[in-house]
Amino acid sequence: MTHKTPTPDTLDRLAAVVGGKHAIRNTAEMDGYMREWRQIWVGRSPMVLRPGSTGEVSRILAIANETGTAIVPQSGNTGLCGGQTPTDDGHEVLLSLDRMTRIIDVDANDNTITVEAGATLKSVQDAAAAKDRLFPLSLASEGSCRIGGNLSTNAGGLNVIAYGNTRDLCLGLEVVLADGRVWNGLKRLRKDNTGYDLRNLFIGAEGTLGIITAAVMKLYPRPKSHETAFIAVPSPQAAVDLLSLMKELSGNRVVAFEIIADFALEITIRHAGARHPLASSSPWYVLAELADPVRGAMEALLESALEKGLVTDAAVAQSDSQRAAFWSCRELISESQKPEGGSIKHDISVPVSRVPAFLEQADAAVSQLIPGSRFVSFGHMGDGNIHYNVSQPPGMDKTAFLDSWNAMNDVVFDVVAKLGGSISAEHGIGRLKAYRMPKIKSAVELGMMRDLKRMLDPNGILNPGRVLPE
Structure with a gap:
């Protein structure tokens, strides 16, 4: 079965699952779900469904699978590759997880947090902080992106160097399969060698194999202090050498190491009101951060780097506000390009x-x-x-x-x-890069991916045309 334009009867059945209030059919009310912030991807849909529970997601997919209705899952709608936006032919039903926002549990002893997939990244960070724990995933869009989308694209962000991608931060998942079955894999275990790792099938799959509805994520002790520096370097090679030096001399306490071209900094100053952190310009900059360092460690590192010719100038943040100003120079770059x-x-x-x-x-x-x-x-x-x-x-x-x-x-x-x-x-494949998959994957890789898709979604209703070209 291929996906079809849903009939009025199918739409009524889907709407009945969530109730009329949460089944949006008005074009104006759907508009925010139909376009992403760059306005590159703009779609149409007969309906936006906003389920409030895993059970409702399950019933929606059972109906969709029976009727051959294509479903496009969406979390925070912050993706950049079109994976979360319906096509413009108007036959794909959008399923938004923006009502499923519960923080289910925070366990400081297990260092875990269990959340629904619609919880914003910022709300997860805040819930962890309330228990003096750190959830280290950090993105510029953290106030609006949601955990389901972070998992579905295997988001990276600022702290991958120390904590890994979203995949590395996940212990367990709850997933609704294409036919409506629910896999409850919400385990807190750090070790579980009982067969295939089903969890990792769905992380990075962009909703093409199942819809993630909840997750158990790892937490870490909250750092008590940071040392943050904005550093001028003469070249990218100097930045690579500086990274090696900082890892070696800091006891591997580097939690962020961002490179920024001079033109990228220039446009944040021009369009976003950022202030240059240093007295003069440089071809390249590094924004580096240490967590719980020995007092004065950053200054000592920079002195050593200066002696080796890896650094030409630097400023170490002396306050939380100065640290925030350094980071704003990095976080405002994308918006400043417009x-x-x-x-x-x-x-x-x-x-x-x-x-x-x-x-x-x-x-x-x-x-x-x-x-x-x-x-x-x-x-x-x-x-x-x-x-x-x-x-x-x-x-x-x-x-x-x-x-x-x-x-x-x-x-x-x-x-x-x-x-x-x-x-x-870290942004996924979506619709933007799906056509390139045959160029970058071997026939064996593509064959295995297609076999998994056919097994878990034989009617092709889940996010069709994303990740794998049709």
């Missing part, structure tokens, strides 16, 4: 040691394709994940620039492949 015109974004990863080679080769390839392109390169240097964003040349027509999206992807992704990297580090 006034600069068209922007083509890439979320790539390469081995940390190859980041300098990637930046040099990608810049050269893009400049040859579109002379005058401006590079807004920044991101998680500590784990090799670079947000390689390219702003249009001054004076170029925005539409003409954006029309080169696929051509630019091709040249950038060719460099990524040559360096043994990935075209998606």
Whole structure:
């Protein structure tokens, strides 16, 4: 069975599961669910369903599977690859988890937190903090992104260098399968060697194999102090060497290590009101943070780095407000690109040691394709994940620039492949990159992925056309 345009009777049956108040059919009321913040992905849907429980999700999927109705799950609608947005043909029903927001349990002894998938990342962080614990996943969108979406895209963020991706932070899941069956895998166990790891099938699957409705996540002791520095470095290679030095001399207390190109900082100052943390400009900067360091550790590290020629200037935050100001320079970059015109974004990863080679080769390839392109390169240097964003040349027509999206992807992704990297580090595949999967996956890999999809979703109702091309 292939997915069909839902009949009025099917829509009425689906609406009855959640009640009329939570089954939105009015186009104006659905609008916020139909578009993502960049306005690149804008869809249509006959209905938005807002279930309030796992049981309601189960009944919705049972009906959808019976009738061949395509379901697009959505959490916070902060994704950048179109995985959470319906297509514009109007036959996909959107299922939003924005009512399923409960913090079910926080256990400081087990260092776990159990939450519904619609809980915002910020609410999970706050619930952990209330028990003097840390939930270390940290993203610029943490006030609006939700745990279900974080898990479905295996989100990364600022602290992957110390704590890992969302996958590494998850102990257990509750998932509703395509036919409505519910798998309750909400375990707090740190060790469980009883067969296949079903949990990891659904993390990073972007709702194509099942809908995550709840999760058990890991917590950590809350750091009592941080030392944060905004550092000028002469080159990306110097940043790589600085990272190695900081890990070695700090006792591996580095919890964040972000690289920022000068142009990326420049636009946050120009458009977002950020203040330059240093007295003069540098080609590149690093924003680094240590957790629970020995007093004065950051200054000692920077002195050693200065002697080795890895650092040309630096400022260490002397207060929480100064630390926040440093981080705002990093977090405001994406928003600050908008006034600069068209922007083509890439979320790539390469081995940390190859980041300098990637930046040099990608810049050269893009400049040859579109002379005058401006590079807004920044991101998680500590784990090799670079947000390689390219702003249009001054004076170029925005539409003409954006029309080169696929051509630019091709040249950038060719460099990524040559360096043994990935075209998606933490934003997922969605609709944006699904067409490239046959180019980056072997026939064996794609075959296994398709076999899993057919087994768990034989009627193809769950987020069709995302991750795997149809």
